[in-house]
Amino acid sequence: MTGILEARPLPASSKAFDLLLAGGLTMFFGFLSLAQERWSGLLGVAMLVPLVWRRTHPEAVFLAVSSVAVLQWLSGSNLMAGNVGLLVALYTISVYGEVRYSRIALGVGGLGVLMATARYYGNSDWRQQITMMVALGALVFGVWAIGERRRTRGLYVAQLEERAAQLERDRDREAALAVSNERTRIAREIHDVVAHGLSIMIVQADGGLYAADASPEQAKKALATIGDTGRASLTEMRKMLGLLKQDEQNELDPNQPRPQPGVSSLPELIDNVRDAGLTVDYQVTGQPRDLPALLGLTAYRIVQEGLTNTLKHAGPGARTSVTLDFGRELLTVVVTDDGRGAGVAPSSDPGHGLVGMRQRASISGGTVNAGPKAGGGYEVIAKLPYNLPDNGSNLPDNSSRLPGNGGGLPTGGVH
Known part of the structure; x- marks a missing residue:
């Protein structure tokens, strides 16, 4: 007093x-x-x-x-x-x-x-x-x-x-948090794009170097793939970097959804990886369904990161399998390889790959388990529920899908 x-x-x-x-x-x-x-x-x-x-x-x-x-x-x-x-x-x-x-x-x-x-x-x-x-x-x-x-x-x-x-103060704090979350998401997207594109380009460059004398046609094909991959990655990265500009408010308008890849874009992704020289078996089981935008993007990025890690660590001659299992309540994504990735010593800097996959899955209410397989190789298993958790977050639902995340999947088999 x-x-x-x-x-x-x-x-x-x-x-x-x-x-x-x-x-x-x-x-x-x-x-x-x-x-x-x-x-x-x-x-x-x-x-x-x-x-x-x-x-x-x-x-x-x-x-x-x-x-x-x-x-x-x-x-x-x-x-x-x-x-x-x-x-x-x-x-x-x-x-x-x-x-x-x-x-x-x-x-x-x-x-x-x-x-x-x-x-x-x-x-x-x-x-x-x-x-x-x-x-x-x-x-x-x-x-x-x-x-x-x-x-x-x-x-x-x-x-x-x-x-x-x-x-x-609350409004400013929420706005700053939203900007921080958006920048974190963009950073993760940039990491996915750059890491995947560079992995393909490195593999193609190494293959083209060895084939330059013995098979000029293979070397030309490798160079063409490097160019296409680099241009595609650069275009996508420029789009995402544009989101970081504060004066471009239209890019951040939540009422204007931005196209993002989904599970329907996986065949194209796998074809690009096959062109890089990696053998990939792609299989879809269960009854395919339309997915929410966030869930489709999460599944796509998990597969992309798994294939990128295989390109980096599996070694020559490795075979990779990608499986999408549409269950009754959740989508299971499995990426496995039989290479030597499990035996490679972990880097002192684990990077954003596995952390990013787990963060994406947790936002969608799912989980990711990754580690060596019994008998050799490496395995990534993601379980993603169809229904997003009701945690108060403003996440897309089934009625709000971005282009490229719908169905159109083959009903099964190896491609």
């Missing part, structure tokens, strides 16, 4: 206003007090001068003014114009003082009404005494009530301002 003598911070303009108010009241009502009572009029002036500090020390000012009023009562002086300072001090403490001191001040004012009635109207008719008591009591209580109402209204306005400020 604030101490009774502790000053409140006050702007310079408010201090100047209080100085002018106290000066004006002192000159006008103080002069009238001196005109009424020559020497006792000084008590009226003494009740007006402390009003200079009425808002910085409201409790102390009321204590000082009421003390002078008691001294006036004890000295037998009549009521004078300077007594208006007592009402101003009561109003001020009810507005700016602590609640407990404000109520004490109201009690002091009520006691003053009784004292004034007994002293100044004690010889009057009882009806006149009651009338004056009610009139003075109504005046004191009215001044206090006006101040209390202003205090309540000020607190209400302050709460509204604080709530508005908090809402603005």
